[in-house]
Amino acid sequence: MTATLYWNPNTLVIPLGKGLIRLFQTSYRRNVVATRPILDLADQMIGGAPEEAVRERFEKAESALRLADASEFTLWECAYSNSDFFDPSFDPDDLQTLEYEEFVELLTDAQILARQWPPVFDLKKRSFGDRFRGTFFEQIGTEGLYRRTQPTAWWTAQKFTEDLSEIKPTPYKFIEEAFLDAYIRENMRNLEVLEIGCGTGFFTRRIAAVAKRAVGMDSNEDYVEKARKAWPSERYPNLEFHVGDIVDLSKGRGVFQGMQFHRIIMIDTFLFLFDPSYQAPLAQRRAEIMRNIAGLLRPDGHLLIMDPHPFWLTPWLGLESRPFGIVTEYRDRSFKVIPTLEEISCFLFENGLRIRRILEPRIDERYANINPKAHAFMKQFPQWWFLETEKAQAR
Amino acid sequence: MIHDELQAILREVFGDENLEMTDDMTAEDVEKWDSLSHINMIVAAEEHFGVRFKNSQIARLQCVGDLKDLIMKKRPDLD
Numbered sequence: 250m251t252a253t254l255y256w257n258p259n260t261l262v263i264p265l266g267k268g269l270i271r272l273f274q275t276s277y278r279r280n281v282v283a284t285r286p287i288l289d290l291a292d293q294m295i296g297g298a299p300e301e302a303v304r305e306r307f308e309k310a311e312s313a314l315r316l317a318d319a320s321e322f323t324l325w326e327c328a329y330s331n332s333d334f335f336d337p338s339f340d341p342d343d344l345q346t347l348e349y350e351e352f353v354e355l356l357t358d359a360q361i362l363a364r365q366w367p368p369v370f371d372l373k374k375r376s377f378g379d380r381f382r383g384t385f386f387e388q389i390g391t392e393g394l395y396r397r398t399q400p401t402a403w404w405t406a407q408k409f410t411e412d413l414s415e416i417k418p419t420p421y422k423f424i425e426e427a428f429l430d431a432y433i434r435e436n437m438r439n440l441e442v443l444e445i446g447c448g449t450g451f452f453t454r455r456i457a458a459v460a461k462r463a464v465g466m467d468s469n470e471d472y473v474e475k476a477r478k479a480w481p482s483e484r485y486p487n488l489e490f491h492v493g494d495i496v497d498l499s500k501g502r503g504v505f506q507g508m509q510f511h512r513i514i515m516i517d518t519f520l521f522l523f524d525p526s527y528q529a530p531l532a533q534r535r536a537e538i539m540r541n542i543a544g545l546l547r548p549d550g551h552l553l554i555m556d557p558h559p560f561w562l563t564p565w566l567g568l569e570s571r572p573f574g575i576v577t578e579y580r581d582r583s584f585k586v587i588p589t590l591e592e593i594s595c596f597l598f599e600n601g602l603r604i605r606r607i608l609e610p611r612i613d614e615r616y617a618n619i620n621p622k623a624h625a626f627m628k629q630f631p632q633w634w635f636l637e638t639e640k641a642q643a644r
Numbered sequence: 645m646i647h648d649e650l651q652a653i654l655r656e657v658f659g660d661e662n663l664e665m666t667d668d669m670t671a672e673d674v675e676k677w678d679s680l681s682h683i684n685m686i687v688a689a690e691e692h693f694g695v696r697f698k699n700s701q702i703a704r705l706q707c708v709g710d711l712k713d714l715i716m717k718k719r720p721d722l723d
Binding site: 376379387398 | 687
């Protein structure tokens with residue numbers, strides 16, 4: 250029996266000019282660049298072709314067919330930068346004439362070719378070193394291994410300047426910070442506010458500038474230590490940071506037991522209640538977590554959630570004046586791990602909270618000078634949403 | 645002996661002073677062996693043996709024996 254090779258139609262074929270073709274596997278975010286004869290081979294393998302016939306055509310192309318793997322985990326520099334994993338350092342000189350076996354290995358590894366129909370979709374990581382598989386956060390972990398960096402160190406380094414006093418000029422600054430600064434100023438004056446998952450305390454400090462009292466909670470002792478060092482309570486008397494476990498408030502010194510706040514805010518944290526792969530206890534025990542949060546909230550209080558939008562990490566293409574994104578998942582998630590709006594609203598409802606408003610923060614125009622393509626996409630497609638919720642009996 | 649030195653590294657990284665290292669040992673067998681401590685293990689092994697692994701070599705590691713073989717290949721003087 251002869252083997253059959255199938256072209257995976259989830260591959261976008263994008264001309265780069267000068268006879269080069271980029272093959273972009275949208276579900277796996279893999280990129281291969283090839284010369285024109287790849288189009289003949291693709292044409293042949295649509296719907297399946299016997300391996301001997303593919304080999305014959307491959308060998309006929311001889312040195313006219315050259316290829317290179319052009320996948321790179323570009324999100325390492327900033328989680329909101331280009332998310333199609335196309336290697337920015339790709340150079341046409343990287344293209345090589347391959348042996349037939351190498352050619353098939355490269356394209357099957359990139360899931361552009363499949364040996365069965367329909368191609369099996371499986372993004373699960375097989376080992377710690379398995380690159381380009383797993384959720385976004387698992388892929389960050391693998392990059393950490395390759396770069397000998399702990400993901401927590403990566404997180405702070407891609408988001409903040411070294412002294413933690415400023416956000417780097419990324420969408421974090423031009424969407425998240427721009428929105429939160431205005432929201433905090435307009436909505437938190439003279440209130441008592443708790444930030445759950447405060448990290449190194451950047452926004453807790455901003456809250457303290459207008460609020461009566463700002464409290465930051467994080468389970469990571471290193472983060473809390475950094476926050477206390479950056480913003481010591483001697484200089485900021487209404488600002489405090491504590492190590493706390495939202496799953497079990499009695500843990501540590503139990504400082505949060507008995508506290509109540511006008512506002513509780515979770516920034517880029519709430520989504521982890523729905524991600525079983527990263528910090529599993531948060532997902533497994535999310536009902537208890539919501540009970541704890543509700544207990545920390547005054548009867549007239551609001552829980553505020555700022556989370557990545559389902560458009561986050563969507564690869565973008567097209568004109569700057571009319572960009573488009575490639576959405577490959579929503580309900581059944583393998584990469585982005587963002588809960589659907591239905592899951593969020595039902596979960597809140599089951600736990601006695603209801604949504605007041607959903608805001609979709611806009612990008613500051615100044616970002617257009619820094620990354621025009623990303624700016625154009627993010628202007629059209631929100632990257633975060635912000636949910637204002639209240640206790641259901643409040644009205 | 646690479647075995648004893650690597651075992652000492654694993655005991656330190658995974659916080660288990662009674663850990664008995666075997667060649668077929670994997671993350672499944674050690675409670676504190678997760679993706680974060682895996683990074684620490686690689687970094688500690690590289691520092692201790694004065695070697696630097698390639699990404700492709702790290703990607704292929706399946707068990708402790710693979711790591712030991714890799715170190716032996718880079719430091720043939722040790723055995």
